Amino acid sequence: MHKLLLILLPLSFWLPVSSAKVVPAFSVESFGKLPDGREAKIYTLTNEDGAFVKITNYGGIITSIMVPDVAGKLGDVCLGYSTVGEYVTNKSPYFGALIGRYGNRIAKGRFKLDGVNYTLAVNNGPNALHGGLIGFDKVIWNASPVMSSDGNPTLTLTYTSENGEEGYPGTLKVQAIYSWLPQNVLRLAFTATTDKDTPINLTNHCYFNLAGAGNGNILEHEVMINSKLFVPVDETLIPSGKIEPVAGSPFDFSQFKPIGRDIAAENEQLKHGNGYDHCFIIDKPMGQLGVMAKILEPTTRRTLTISSTEPGLQFYSGNFLDGSNVGKGGRPYIFRGAFAMEPEHYPDSPNQPGFPSTILKPGQNYTHLMSFSFGVQK
Secondary structure (H helix, E strand, O other), X not given: OOOOOOOOOOOOOOEOOOOOOOXXXXXXXXXXXXXXXXXXXXXXXXXXXXXXXXXXXXOOOEEEEEEEOOOOOEEEOEOOOOOHHHHHHOOOOOOOEXXXXXXXXXXXXXXXXXXXXXXXXXXXXOEEEOOOOOOHHHOEOEEEEEEOOOOOEEEEXXXXXXXXXXXXXXXXXXXXXXXXXXXXXXXXXXXXXEOOOEEOEOEEEOEEOOOOOOOOOOOOOEEEEOEEEEEOEOOOXXXXXXXXXXXXXXXXXXXXEEOOOOOOOOOHHHHHHOOOEEEEEEOOOOOOOEEEEEEEOOOOOEEEEEEEOOOEEEEEOOOOOOOOOEOHHHOEOOOOOOEEXXXXXXXXXXXXXXXXXXXXXXXXXXXXXXXXXXXXXX
């Protein structure tokens, strides 16, 4: 099982912006109603630097992340909408969502476990994606906002996924804790238990643009991914089962380079994903919290460091955004107008015996700790 061994703080290279301190706090207000009449809530967590995040109990969605640029000006770096209704009616492509039971794809919506064949909803071409038709991103979570013992605003979400929900076996009890820490670190801690063997692969699906949500494309963002290997996929984005080195390919982000440098290269894998939509195997022990990726936006000088206990990072370069999703402030989210980096296990692991197991058993505790650390480079 996953083990949490250490918590990394932002590296000194990624400098936080100093500002007058405020009293950390949280607040709650209505986020609108769902078509069935239920009301969603939105929670604002503000840290001592005055930066804040907004999270709704609908889908555990992070709707906004307001962090400073190099001049100290706050800007929203997370794509999303202003009301819960827009997440429903605009068919959000998982903006900011908590993903489960299984993040990423499962081939043909099928897997076999303990001698039993299970069938899931097919909602992404021929495959199952991100938990199904009504995954964890489309349910109301029980929410409890508190100030932690160390004075940080924290939101705890809980949800019980019943046996058979979306085709998955076992009753799964899930907890997600969002903590907004000093120096603009957003920490997410997932835990879960089950009463029957079941696959689980929880993650977050924020779409980031460090220049500001809706502010151009992300091709000039410079990225480093702590990986020597990636998972090749077929034309439906299902792994072949092979693992390939990134060296000498457009998938080599071992040193900082702009996302757009190689994205149009003649490469079969880039054709399959219409760009980057691949899982990178992170060069660290599985279960140990470590740095997965670093990103720098060259104009605002905002930076992001992503850390997680998981073995893989799905890097998606916004290849299917097309401007039809109009978000906060009336800004259309254009082609490659954001990137997502989802810490997780490899795609289709229930059908890939050579991949690390994603099966949670009764009596075990699933844990996944991740953090998004924001700063600036002077």
